[in-house]
Amino acid sequence: MIRVVLPAHLQSLARAGREVEVTISGPATQRAVLDALETTYPMLRGTIRDPATQKRRPLVRFFACREDLSHESPDAPLPGAVETGTEPFLIIGAMAGG
Amino acid sequence: MSGVRVLVGTKKGAFVLTADGKRDKWDISGPHFAGMEMYHLKGSPVNPDRLYASQTSGWFGQVMQRSDDGGKTWEPIGNDFTYEGVPGTHQWYDGTQHPWEFARVWHLEPSLTDPDTVYAGVEDGALFKSTDAGQTWNELAALRHTKGHLWQPGAGGLCLHTIVLDPGNPDRIFVAISAAGAFRTDDGGASWRPINKGLRSEWELPDADAEVGHCVHNMAMHPSRPNVLFMQKHWDVMRTDDAGENWREVSGNLPSDFGFPISVHAHEPETVYVVPIKSDSEHFPLDGKLRVYRSRTGGNEWEALTKGLPQQDCYVNILRDAMSVDSLDACGVYFGTTGGQVYASSNAGDTWNPIVRDLPAVLSVEVQTLS
Numbered sequence: 001m002i003r004v005v006l007p008a009h010l011q012s013l014a015r016a017g018r019e020v021e022v023t024i025s026g027p028a029t030q031r032a033v034l035d036a037l038e039t040t041y042p043m044l045r046g047t048i049r050d051p052a053t054q055k056r057r058p059l060v061r062f063f064a065c066r067e068d069l070s071h072e073s074p075d076a077p078l079p080g081a082v083e084t085g086t087e088p089f090l091i092i093g094a095m096a097g098g
Numbered sequence: 099m100s101g102v103r104v105l106v107g108t109k110k111g112a113f114v115l116t117a118d119g120k121r122d123k124w125d126i127s128g129p130h131f132a133g134m135e136m137y138h139l140k141g142s143p144v145n146p147d148r149l150y151a152s153q154t155s156g157w158f159g160q161v162m163q164r165s166d167d168g169g170k171t172w173e174p175i176g177n178d179f180t181y182e183g184v185p186g187t188h189q190w191y192d193g194t195q196h197p198w199e200f201a202r203v204w205h206l207e208p209s210l211t212d213p214d215t216v217y218a219g220v221e222d223g224a225l226f227k228s229t230d231a232g233q234t235w236n237e238l239a240a241l242r243h244t245k246g247h248l249w250q251p252g253a254g255g256l257c258l259h260t261i262v263l264d265p266g267n268p269d270r271i272f273v274a275i276s277a278a279g280a281f282r283t284d285d286g287g288a289s290w291r292p293i294n295k296g297l298r299s300e301w302e303l304p305d306a307d308a309e310v311g312h313c314v315h316n317m318a319m320h321p322s323r324p325n326v327l328f329m330q331k332h333w334d335v336m337r338t339d340d341a342g343e344n345w346r347e348v349s350g351n352l353p354s355d356f357g358f359p360i361s362v363h364a365h366e367p368e369t370v371y372v373v374p375i376k377s378d379s380e381h382f383p384l385d386g387k388l389r390v391y392r393s394r395t396g397g398n399e400w401e402a403l404t405k406g407l408p409q410q411d412c413y414v415n416i417l418r419d420a421m422s423v424d425s426l427d428a429c430g431v432y433f434g435t436t437g438g439q440v441y442a443s444s445n446a447g448d449t450w451n452p453i454v455r456d457l458p459a460v461l462s463v464e465v466q467t468l469s
Contacts, residue, residue: 009133009158013174043174047158051178052200059157093157
């Protein structure tokens with residue numbers, strides 16, 4: 001079980017709480033977590049990743065274990081603490097104010 | 099009892115304003131989708147409780163919403179707007195070719211006959227259609243083959259912002275795209291052609307009479323006369339009497355013929371409304387006076403409507419989708435401003451009152467007349 005923390009607007013859209021859980025089979029990667037998340041919450045498709053390219057939206061960030069994983073490969077292994085559910089995988093709306 | 103429901107899209111959410119037929123006491127509901135840019139909301143003319151909404155965000159992209167109870171509750175629907183085939187390219191700001199990229203839905207136009215059918219005008223300029231109440235969307239791609247490689251985005255983006263359906267001919271659709279022009283299909287979208295003859299863009303295009311490239315801001319039709327369309331172009335207010343084959347200017351005595359929205363009175367096909375804006379670089383009313391102009395002669399002769407509107411120190415803008423009319427006996431006219439006011443007139447524009455004064459910047463205003 002992987003814990004995923006959603007930003008406020010996506011909580012509203014998914015009608016979910018701040019933290020949700022997803023189950024994946026195989027290695028824990030960003031792609032696997034997001035695929036599982038979008039399967040459980042199909043209304044989130046297109047909001048985190050561009051639906052055509054599957055790339056992270058420019059103003060979305062992925063944090064875990066006090067690290068910014070946004071620029072990691074979507075197929076890179078996530079930290080062990082995320083895979084075991086000890087630490088959550090955070091989806092963040094980036095700072096973009098002025 | 100009759101009433102009206104005003105659907106207001108703003109930079110930070112949607113609001114639903116309702117009143118009975120007197121239109122003097124208003125109930126304000128919202129913000130719905132708080133914090134989101136609500137580009138457009140529009141109801142089905144067949145089933146007024148069926149509403150469609152375009153929700154967009156710089157962070158989280160495009161989300162589409164549908165209500166089946168007049169805006170009390172909403173459900174997210176399909177948001178996959180994939181261009182048909184290999185999308186190709188259009189002209190970019192620097193003159194190079196640039197791939198078509200979906201950015202957002204600017205305008206939703208529900209079918210006049212089927213509540214499950216709805217059209218979406220998007221940026222980069224394209225038209226999509228759903229026949230399953232917004233669950234899936236398919237592009238009417240022939241539109242982009244109409245010299246689309248020459249279309250170049252304006253300052254607001256390459257947006258398809260106007261969709262006008264012909265009530266007498268379900269196969270005929272008019273659309274307008276910023277900095278591309280107006281286009282028409284007579285076969286339900288299988289083929290399209292530019293309808294820009296008579297438009298002149300002397301200061302915007304190297305060829306003022308070009309077939310495509312004109313910056314059309316908005317178009318409006320009275321349902322009783324589907325061959326007559328009125329257009330607010332970047333500069334110039336235009337009119338066609340032959341479904342876009344030929345346009346002629348009807349700016350007449352307007353103090354400025356720059357502006358964004360244009361609307362037609364619900365019961366008087368020759369009565370037209372515009373809101374003159376000072377210029378393309380000064381997007382506010384002239385002299386700080388917010389004035390709607392009304393022509394009762396189908397253009398050329400315009401009168402200023404000022405009663406109830408601020409006549410000093412007013413420097414808001416009125417965006418292209420932010421004016422609408424109801425169809426009650428005394429036609430109501432409504433518009434929203436970038437300053438967050440929504441003004442209403444229950445007497446065809448003679449006098450105005452603000453329904454609300456302090457919303458986020460208003461992007462769109464649509465009115466439903468309820469029986």
